[in-house]
Amino acid sequence: MTDKDPTAGFWVEGQDLDTEAIMQQIRARIRARRAEAKVRGLDFEAFADGLYPLPPHAVLSREVYQAVRQLGLGHDKVSVDLVLTETRLPLIGGLVQRVRAAFHALVLFYVNRLAAQQARVNQQAARALVALVRDLEAEITDLRLRVAELEQETDRG
Amino acid sequence: MRVHQLGHGLIPGDAVSFHTLEIDRRLRAWGLEAHIFAGHVDPAYQALAQTDDRFMSFLEAPDDLLIYHYSIYNPNYRLFQAARGRKVLVYHNVTPPRFFRKWDRSLEALCDAGRWTLAALRDCDLALGDSDFNRRELVELGFSPERTGVLPIFLAQEALEQEPTNGPLLERLRDSGGVNFLSVGRIVPNKAVEDLIRVFFVYHRSINRRSHLYLVGSRYVTAYNQALDALVETLDLQDSVSFTGLVSLTDLKTYYQAADLYLIASHHEGFCVPVLESMYFGVPILARKAAATPETLGDAGVLFSRLGYAEVAEMAHLLLTDQALRERVVAHQRERLEDFAPCRVEAQLRELLVNLEILAPL
Numbered sequence: 349m350t351d352k353d354p355t356a357g358f359w360v361e362g363q364d365l366d367t368e369a370i371m372q373q374i375r376a377r378i379r380a381r382r383a384e385a386k387v388r389g390l391d392f393e394a395f396a397d398g399l400y401p402l403p404p405h406a407v408l409s410r411e412v413y414q415a416v417r418q419l420g421l422g423h424d425k426v427s428v429d430l431v432l433t434e435t436r437l438p439l440i441g442g443l444v445q446r447v448r449a450a451f452h453a454l455v456l457f458y459v460n461r462l463a464a465q466q467a468r469v470n471q472q473a474a475r476a477l478v479a480l481v482r483d484l485e486a487e488i489t490d491l492r493l494r495v496a497e498l499e500q501e502t503d504r505g
Numbered sequence: 506m507r508v509h510q511l512g513h514g515l516i517p518g519d520a521v522s523f524h525t526l527e528i529d530r531r532l533r534a535w536g537l538e539a540h541i542f543a544g545h546v547d548p549a550y551q552a553l554a555q556t557d558d559r560f561m562s563f564l565e566a567p568d569d570l571l572i573y574h575y576s577i578y579n580p581n582y583r584l585f586q587a588a589r590g591r592k593v594l595v596y597h598n599v600t601p602p603r604f605f606r607k608w609d610r611s612l613e614a615l616c617d618a619g620r621w622t623l624a625a626l627r628d629c630d631l632a633l634g635d636s637d638f639n640r641r642e643l644v645e646l647g648f649s650p651e652r653t654g655v656l657p658i659f660l661a662q663e664a665l666e667q668e669p670t671n672g673p674l675l676e677r678l679r680d681s682g683g684v685n686f687l688s689v690g691r692i693v694p695n696k697a698v699e700d701l702i703r704v705f706f707v708y709h710r711s712i713n714r715r716s717h718l719y720l721v722g723s724r725y726v727t728a729y730n731q732a733l734d735a736l737v738e739t740l741d742l743q744d745s746v747s748f749t750g751l752v753s754l755t756d757l758k759t760y761y762q763a764a765d766l767y768l769i770a771s772h773h774e775g776f777c778v779p780v781l782e783s784m785y786f787g788v789p790i791l792a793r794k795a796a797a798t799p800e801t802l803g804d805a806g807v808l809f810s811r812l813g814y815a816e817v818a819e820m821a822h823l824l825l826t827d828q829a830l831r832e833r834v835v836a837h838q839r840e841r842l843e844d845f846a847p848c849r850v851e852a853q854l855r856e857l858l859v860n861l862e863i864l865a866p867l
Contacts (some may be wrong), residue, residue, distance in 0.1 A: 356572070358811050358813040358817075359811065360808065360810075361807070361808040363837050364833060365833075369538075370823065373823065374820060377819045377822075393792040395706075395707050395711050395815065396814060396815035398703025398706050398814040399702075399740075400739055400741065414739055418738065418739075421741075423627070448753070453795035481649065
């Protein structure tokens with residue numbers, strides 16, 4: 349978090365607009381949102397920069413957290429729906445359509461069984477990755493503390 | 506007296522095509538023999554226009570007037586150069602190639618060719634920009650200032666009035682009861698669509714979750730599309746940002762009717778027709794102060810300089826929630842729209858033709 353004026357450089361214009369009053373309102377609102385975010389441990393600067401916010405006490409890069417999050421959201425989205433184009437055959441069209449639908453449903457049954465297995469594998473991979481990130485975070489935090497302690501000892505010595 | 510119009514294409518839903526057709530309608534009403542020629546004529550317009558090769562038979566006619574609509578490189582510029590009659594260039598702007606450099610080298614080359622060719626069209630009786638911004642670009646390219654002018658684009662006001670609303674779409678757009686942000690135009694890099702998405706992200710995440718951004722317009726810059734899709738996914742906005750693609754006039758009208766705020770972050774616009782459409786539908790406009798957008802807006806709408814996502818999002822919030830402010834902005838927009846009323850543009854067109862001695866003074 350910085351104390352610099354968040355609206356420095358930004359300006360609005362419009363006929364009959366009390367631009368100074370509007371700018372003051374915008375500044376006040378941003379200050380309030382920043383304070384609220386601080387209380388809730390949220391990364392307001394990321395929002396203000398149009399970026400996905402980092403979790404509190406993040407030690408890895410934004411890309412890592414974003415990728416893990418996307419994996420968490422999408423790991424089970426592997427199933428397939430029935431897509432059947434219409435047949436325009438006269439007379440036997442209805443029968444052909446029913447046979448095709450039955451065949452497609454059968455294929456989908458096996459594909460989706462496979463997809464379910466893949467989703468379980470994805471879930472395990474996602475869990476492993478999340479665990480890995482947590483371990484890394486803990487280790488990096490410990491190491492940083494240890495480095496800080498050693499630096500203090502060096503300074504004293 | 507014969508007046509021909511020549512252009513890149515005649516396509517439904519295209520502002521330059523509509524402008525061409527409106528000019529044609531007026532020329533005929535004034536008793537002139539009018540023809541339209543284009544590099545590509547959509548089947549819907551085949552009864553109204555011919556392909557540009559058909560213009561060859563008029564090349565040598567010394568008393569004819571040729572109006573050339575220039576918005577993109579097209580080899581038919583040679584017809585304009587070769588025509589022996591009087592010539593008027595109407596410049597609708599060509600996007601500076603630098604905007605495409607990172608995304609599409611062939612489009613960059615096309616825009617480059619477009620700008621380079623424009624300089625070779627100086628030999629004409631009159632060169633018009635549809636904004637003063639465009640006129641100034643012509644002067645910078647060496648066009649004689651006293652032989653330049655401005656003719657704004659005809660707004661499809663009548664067509665929008667007569668077009669029905671898509672009821673089910675309107676119901677769906679208003680269904681959430683939330684706030685709808687709208688931006689209309691081709692999804693291209695100079696429009697800075699990524700900035701629209703980031704501004705909307707700040708608004709959606711920190712101000713109002715019940716909000717949706719609709720981006721209406723064709724998408725053809727593949728690498729740019731992929732980057733925007735990735736941004737939407739990264740910001741977890743898949744359910745709140747919609748790229749509609751090119752839509753029918755009925756659906757376009759419906760999107761405007763359901764919009765609460767019109768947002769533009771474009772770095773480069775030669776005129777910006779959607780600004781007029783937003784004025785027509787009473788949607789408050791929040792726009793980046795860049796290129797021709799401030800000129801088209803006049804003193805209407807709200808302009809921002811030096812983009813700050815959080816700041817623009819807060820300004821959008823003010824426009825959405827401060828009723829008095831919103832009403833004032835919309836009222837000014839309606840006043841500004843009067844300057845682009847079809848009867849005024851028609852009068853300007855007539856005056857230009859009188860000066861060229863194509864029409865007698867009234």
